Amino acid sequence: MKTTRTDSPAEAARFIRKGGVVAFPTETVYGLGADVFSEEAVKKIFEAKQRPTDNPLIAHVGNRAMIGELASAIPETAARFIERFFPGPLTVVLPKSAKVPSIATAGLDTIGVRMPGEEITQRFLSECGTPVVAPSANTSGKPSPTTWRAVLEDMDGKIDCVLKGDPARFGLESTVVDCTVDPPAVLRPGAVSVEELREVVPHTIDTVQAADGAPKSPGMKHRHYSPVAKVRLFKGTSDLDTERSSAFIGIGRPPFDCELVRRCSTVEEYARALYDFFRECDRNNVEFIYCQPVAEEGIGTALMDRIRRAAE
Numbered sequence: 001m002k003t004t005r006t007d008s009p010a011e012a013a014r015f016i017r018k019g020g021v022v023a024f025p026t027e028t029v030y031g032l033g034a035d036v037f038s039e040e041a042v043k044k045i046f047e048a049k050q051r052p053t054d055n056p057l058i059a060h061v062g063n064r065a066m067i068g069e070l071a072s073a074i075p076e077t078a079a080r081f082i083e084r085f086f087p088g089p090l091t092v093v094l095p096k097s098a099k100v101p102s103i104a105t106a107g108l109d110t111i112g113v114r115m116p117g118e119e120i121t122q123r124f125l126s127e128c129g130t131p132v133v134a135p136s137a138n139t140s141g142k143p144s145p146t147t148w149r150a151v152l153e154d155m156d157g158k159i160d161c162v163l164k165g166d167p168a169r170f171g172l173e174s175t176v177v178d179c180t181v182d183p184p185a186v187l188r189p190g191a192v193s194v195e196e197l198r199e200v201v202p203h204t205i206d207t208v209q210a211a212d213g214a215p216k217s218p219g220m221k222h223r224h225y226s227p228v229a230k231v232r233l234f235k236g237t238s239d240l241d242t243e244r245s246s247a248f249i250g251i252g253r254p255p256f257d258c259e260l261v262r263r264c265s266t267v268e269e270y271a272r273a274l275y276d277f278f279r280e281c282d283r284n285n286v287e288f289i290y291c292q293p294v295a296e297e298g299i300g301t302a303l304m305d306r307i308r309r310a311a312e
């Protein structure tokens, strides 16, 4: 299959309307989209990504009215999150409408819904005229793509089209909050922090920290976000395996000699760079990637979550 590259949202949307699969930019990471109401099209996403079929997809909408086509009800807590954080890097899990084919939600009776904020994404979704389900546009298990070039590393020849936009502004996947339970529970940390969610719904639970073992979000049990290189949280130079080729990413200077270094000046920049650096390390056959720990607040919580998962 030839993968069309375009910077035209209208051209990319035509592939969706014909039942195709299109990678598109969002503020979090690039997504791999298909028409939510076409079972055939949704199936192609799972094939292109080699994604386990028990892992549900997030539906992306261009406007608030479209949420009504996906959800059978909007709990009051969800309404408050939507009002405050849409469009943006937040996914709310809602009770699913019967209209949505069960392949999209891996058989669950709930559906994750998100409204991306970038102008190019909004134009694309409005041209599609239908909600678009999209996981991150990487091969399952690989780091999510934050640039269209990273999408092509995994997907060239496997999808119909890539809509070329800027590198993702946040660089980590959206915060997922389950609003079908009361109190609402964060299933995956992201750029919208639990602190911010609690400003709107004060009793929101941070299940990531509660860690009672049972993952409610099916995706969290799968191995995630991993480069081929071994990822380690940098704890000090006594911990280093100096025989191997290694790389360092963090804020400030690496405290040892290594082949590849990404120095970031803020936690936000670090989050934006993480997956791109993982991919760069793999292209250079680095064996170990040392990641400097950051404080677990704001986007630092999501960043540490992704580093820990990659290090597992």
Ligand code: TXA
Residues within 6 Å of the ligand: 026, 028, 029, 030, 031, 032, 055, 056, 057, 058, 091, 093, 105, 108, 110, 111, 112, 114, 134, 135, 136, 137, 172, 173, 174, 175, 176, 187, 188, 216, 217, 218, 219, 220
């Ligand atoms: O930022 C993002 O969310 C990106 C962009 C493309 O929007 N998408 C993304 O999708 O990260 P994906 O499929 O890579 O991750 C979706 C996560 C998975 O962990 C999945 O299990 C969870 O959200 N999820 C999706 N629907 C769910 C549902 N109904 N209930 C619980 N968890 C759900």
Ligand code: MG
Residues within 6 Å of the ligand: 135, 136, 144
């Ligand atoms: Mg993903």
